[in-house]
Amino acid sequence: MVDSTLPLFDEMPPAGQVAAFKAAFDAWLAEQRGSGSLRQDGSVAVYEDMWEAFAAWCLSQSPVVTLSSLDLADLQAFQSARFGRKSSDLSLTPRYALRLMRLIDRVLRHHASRTEAVANPAAADWIAANPEIRYADAAHADPLPEYLSVSEARQLIAFLSSARPRPGKSRDAQAPLTWQEVRNRASVGLQLGAGLTPGDVRALTLDSPVSQGSRVRERPWKLQVPGNGNSPARETPVAPWAAELLQHWLVVRTEAGIAGTFLFPSTRTGKQWQKPSQYECAKRVLEEAGADSREGGSFRLRHTFALRQLRRGTSPQQVAGWLGIEPSKMKRYERVLPGVIEVV
Incomplete structure (x- = not known):
């Protein structure tokens, strides 16, 4: 009725x-x-x-x-x-x-x-x-990027890495984290350690981590990043500390019985992570690590990755390929690089 x-x-x-x-x-x-x-x-x-x-x-x-x-x-x-x-x-x-x-x-x-x-x-x-x-109203169409200072980067890496068991210690020896907390830290780790955008993080699948050819068994050393509308499909290297955290996340993901093909899903059923939720989770991680700033948001992590690679002598063209941007966009980093003494 x-x-x-x-x-x-x-x-x-x-x-x-x-x-x-x-x-x-x-x-x-x-x-x-x-x-x-x-x-x-x-x-x-x-x-x-x-x-x-x-x-x-x-x-x-x-x-x-x-x-x-x-x-x-x-x-x-x-x-x-x-x-x-x-x-x-x-x-x-x-x-x-x-x-x-x-x-x-x-x-x-x-x-x-x-x-x-x-x-x-x-x-x-x-x-x-x-x-x-x-930046739509910026006087300069391509503003200088915000990036982490050396102390901020080291502090953030230490915080993120605390999510995985330390060598020689059992997983029971540390305070347990939920699978969502490990996911959040591992995903933020890839923004800093692999130069990913938030959109890249949400688009990654279980096929994205590449372990074949790694010096350490089953440890990813690069990512195959799918095209997500804002950037083309590409490959990018992963910093060793971020790779260790990613490897731990893959173990946690399997043990939690999380379904689906997305590397960082929003639910146990494998639903894709949505932009507002992922943004809030990343913001919370940065706040907990003491590295939060309204200026630049989590994009500061990607900019820090780019500056680190340039400081190591990697060509701007190669870094642009890893970031999924046009080589001409690298000029913004070249303008700030002379003032950067050290980037972790």
Whole structure:
């Protein structure tokens, strides 16, 4: 029997939530006008359109996305929904996306200060997780890369490597880690030790690690990285410490009975790791290691790998091949390299 209590149409969002979005924006706008930071009516109209579109999407979700509950996954879904528009729509450009996310971040922070609440960092985190958007407004189209200092790199390597048993000690001698924790550290290890992007990490399969030809039995020494839309299929070497951690992860993965073909799945059933979840996991690892920074995000690890290889005398063309980028992109590293005394 059909449940007669079900509404025939989508329920309207609570009036209080509608008012909350409007009040937050109006209060921010009033302050901008009062300080003289925003005077042109054209700019005000653009910001109003941006906020109204964002608020309409949040209020149309089930459950409703509120100013306090908004998170990275919500913003990723919002951005994906915007790509359903025509390709000629200027609102799809990276510069527009950056302007939109900055507006959301500013309104959220102003709302938090006005209500004495904790600021919601979702928009700032989204910008940090999307470098192609983050640098869309940069004065230089190819900004200098952020990288780890020597002490930061050593500290991070020590933290990541603590996830595997030390030689001569049993696995029971250390505090047990969940398979997800080992996965998180091993995947971050490959960003630093093999120069991978977050997208590369999510695309890796069980066929990616190459152990044949390794000096140590069953230890991977390079990776076959599938093309993932942003970069072509390629091979890249793995630093010995990262290879040891990867080898340990493969053992943990097998013992946990994890299904599927993805090297770093999100679930025991083998479901592919999604961008928001992988970003949060990597961010948490960096925080726990004491190497967290909003500047550059986990891409600092890939940049550190590139600088390390160049310092070792590897040709820019070879490093570009390992990174899956055009050789011309290596100039950004050459500009910063003279100032780098040592990179781990």
